[in-house]
Amino acid sequence: MGSSSRHIAFFNVPAPGHLAPTLAVVEELVRRGHRVSYPATAAFAKEVGSTGATVIPYESTIDVQRDFPPGTDNWLARVLLSGVREGIATTQLFDAHFADDRPDAVVYDGYVRWIGELLGEKWRVPAVRLFPVGCVSQHVTPAAIGDAAYAELRSEMQRYAAMNGVDPEVAFHQLKGDPEALKIVFYPSRFGYIDAETDDKFVFAGPCLRVENPEEAWQPPASGKPVALVSLGTSFNQQPELFRMCVEAFEGLPWHVVIAVGPGVDPADIGPLPADVETHTWVPFQSVLEHARLTVCSGGTGTVMHSLHAGTPLVVMPQLAAADGLARQLADFGVARVIGRDETSASAIRAAVLDIEADDTVRAATQDMQEHIRESGGAVRAADEILAHVERETAAR
Incomplete structure (x- = not known):
């Protein structure tokens, strides 16, 4: 030195x-x-x-x-x-x-x-x-x-x-x-x-992101279906019923869903899963987000910033009052649909997913935010x- x-x-x-x-x-x-x-x-x-x-x-x-x-x-x-x-x-x-x-x-x-x-x-x-x-x-x-x-x-x-x-x-x-x-x-x-x-x-x-180990890279499905990442973070993630709600929201839709349950959650607690849903305790976010069209999350800053860095719009379900401020900003920026705690349901998540897919302005706003982030x-x-x-x-x- x-x-x-x-x-x-x-x-x-x-x-x-x-x-x-x-x-x-x-x-x-x-x-x-x-x-x-x-x-x-x-x-x-x-x-x-x-x-x-x-x-x-x-x-x-x-x-x-x-x-x-x-x-x-x-x-x-x-x-x-x-x-x-x-x-x-x-x-x-x-x-x-x-x-x-x-x-x-x-x-x-x-x-x-x-x-x-x-x-x-x-x-x-x-x-x-x-x-x-x-x-x-x-x-x-x-x-x-x-x-x-x-x-x-x-x-x-x-x-x-x-x-x-x-x-x-x-x-x-x-x-x-x-x-x-x-x-x-x-x-x-x-x-x-x-x-x-x-x-x-x-x-x-x-966001300050490390280069992920290529040996741990996630591989997209051969089906070519659009990918959704679901994460409730690592601090307030012990809610298997909310993960189950997310699974139900995508039932019958042509999506491949990747769920990162985080520590303290047994994927088996979510229940039986369709073929197009995979669960992991941990996944390399950047690798998944390279292929994802959507993130469903509880509004934790880490998941949000990873997603926006990758240009991926969000469905946000804040589980704590501390996340409400960030959720409001995401909605104001046009990069997310926000579901309130009292409104969270499989049908509400499904409606938000379909709404984002039908609204080209959301993806445009997210790409604009991605550029802003990468210039930071x-x-x-x-x-x-x-x-x-x-x-x-x-x-x-």
């Missing part, structure tokens, strides 16, 4: 939708000769390590499927509290690991923003916050999460700060987000972000911006 090589520490939550967008960025940084340290649980250590990063093994206190089932009340408060408690639980580990090898910068997912903000202040190094999902403001207020949850959050943050010898008001930036941190958003600028209107440090890099820069731009930010901030300190 040259004298300009940097040591960059990434911090994230053990959830595929948050981890996956970072891997191409890490891979790009390592390719350029920089060193990346990345804490990862056993479930994700191999995948993180495949980027060339140094894996820091740890056990997380967070389990998204356990802690945030569909219908969770005040999910934002619970996410924020779980993030600061993850910081408390990992303080000794990170202190020991980085004691003699302090990073030159910290890059952190918004889910664990308290870890990133505190360590950036503690180590006095530049910080980069990542936005893989959602359009929620960085500014946490009692109105957003309730007075009781806000008081509990402040108490836990004070405990976390005391463990690390820092001032909580300074380390956590009055709960308004770090004004000096670079913000990398994993979707394109047309989607915007509420805080970007007053913060010029937002970079809309778009992806992992190469994200790495460029991170390194430029680190150089600027380091020189100014």
Whole structure:
């Protein structure tokens, strides 16, 4: 490595939708000769390590499927509290690991923003916050999460700060987000972000996708039928009845349906399947989407961005209130048909599929969005911006 090589520490939550967008960025940084340290649980250590990063093994206190089932009340408060408690639980580990090898910068997912903000202040190094999902403001207020949850959050943050010898008001930036941190958003600028209107440090890099292993490529059916990809993501996917609904929606239609059920779902729980429906725990999305004419999903950012990157329109069935904002944007852009939670049924899905197929403007809008996404820069731009930010901030300190 040259004298300009940097040591960059990434911090994230053990959830595929948050981890996956970072891997191409890490891979790009390592390719350029920089060193990346990345804490990862056993479930994700191999995948993180495949980027060339140094894996820091740890056990997380967070389990998204356990802690945030569909219908969770005040999910934002619970996410924020779980993030600061993850910081408390990992303080000794990170202190020991980085004691003699302090990073030159910290890059952190918004889910664990308290870890990133505190360590950036503690180590006095530049910080980069990542936005893989959602359009929620960085500014946490009692109105957003309730007075009781806000008081509990402040108490836990004070405990976390005391463990690390820092001032909580300074380390956590009055709960308004770090004004000096670079913000990398994993979707394109047309989607915007509420805080970007007053913060010029937002970079809309778009989806950051790794090159898939050609040996794992999915092969389209010999029938030549149009392909539909069905996915409910990996965090709120344990709904076999919703997968069954999707199967029923395509019955009698000349489609080949590929269902990615995700972890924790036995394909057998969906029931007997027609010959033109295949199920997998996991499929290489890019490979399937090269052939797909349609995606049916719950509105998770990862599935949505993969689909739009491939120029594939969507039927979106948001299962959480957190996905409603993105779903509305997709409908406004004309790239999706959205089915509300109270309206979700096999007949509604079927009607949306037929509507998209009959409306040429949907495919035209999706192709326009695809071009916009591919102009956003992806992992190469994200790495460029991170390194430029680190150089600027380091020189100014």
